[in-house]
Amino acid sequence: MPVRGLRGATTAEANTREAILAATRELLETLCRENDLDPADVASVYFTVTADLDAAFPAAAARAIGWTDVALLDAQAPRVHNDVARCIRVLIHWNTDKPPSALQHVYLRGARHLRPDWVRRLTEEER
Numbered sequence: 001m002p003v004r005g006l007r008g009a010t011t012a013e014a015n016t017r018e019a020i021l022a023a024t025r026e027l028l029e030t031l032c033r034e035n036d037l038d039p040a041d042v043a044s045v046y047f048t049v050t051a052d053l054d055a056a057f058p059a060a061a062a063r064a065i066g067w068t069d070v071a072l073l074d075a076q077a078p079r080v081h082n083d084v085a086r087c088i089r090v091l092i093h094w095n096t097d098k099p100p101s102a103l104q105h106v107y108l109r110g111a112r113h114l115r116p117d118w119v120r121r122l123t124e125e126e127r
Contacts (some may be wrong), residue, residue: 003043006031006092007118008104011084012112017056020049024061024088027108031092034104043093044071050087051079058088084110 008031012023024047033039045067047058059072077089087110105118 001095001097002096004094004096004100006008006035006037006105006109007090007115008092008106009062009084009087009089009114010091010108012053012086012088015053015055015086019086020053020056020058021061021064024058024090025065025127026088026107027088028062028065028067030106031090031104034036034106035094037092037094037096039067039070042067042094043087043095044073045093046091047072047074048077048089050077050083050085052078053086053088054104059092084114087111126127 007026010023010027012019032039045059045062049058056073059074062070062072077083077087089111105115107113107115107118
């Protein structure tokens with residue numbers, strides 16, 4: 001079975017543990033829903049956060065929603081002038097037979113403009 005890279009990003013409302021974990025949880029749950037992704041099929045997950053987020057590790061949100069058997073890694077994103085503030089990015093290495101064109105990458109909140117070509121218009125209820 002091939003391994004596919006599934007991408008996503010979002011922003012936290014504040015640099016607090018609660019805001020970082022809530023934003024990460026929302027992002028992961030949306031990625032799962034949009035792709036019919038089962039965490040049991042995930043090989044690993046790589047999170048990055050901008051330098052203005054240091055109150056929590058995004059991986060803690062993944063563990064809290066049951067991703068306990070998945071290899072998780074957090075890192076600080078490189079500092080880039082005019083980057084999106086309080087941004088959490090994720091790269092999921094997913095074992096799936098779906099072709100790359102069938103993957104639904106998810107960009108929420110202040111991160112929506114990062115990859116407009118990959119953004120599906122979510123309804124208010126889905127955000």
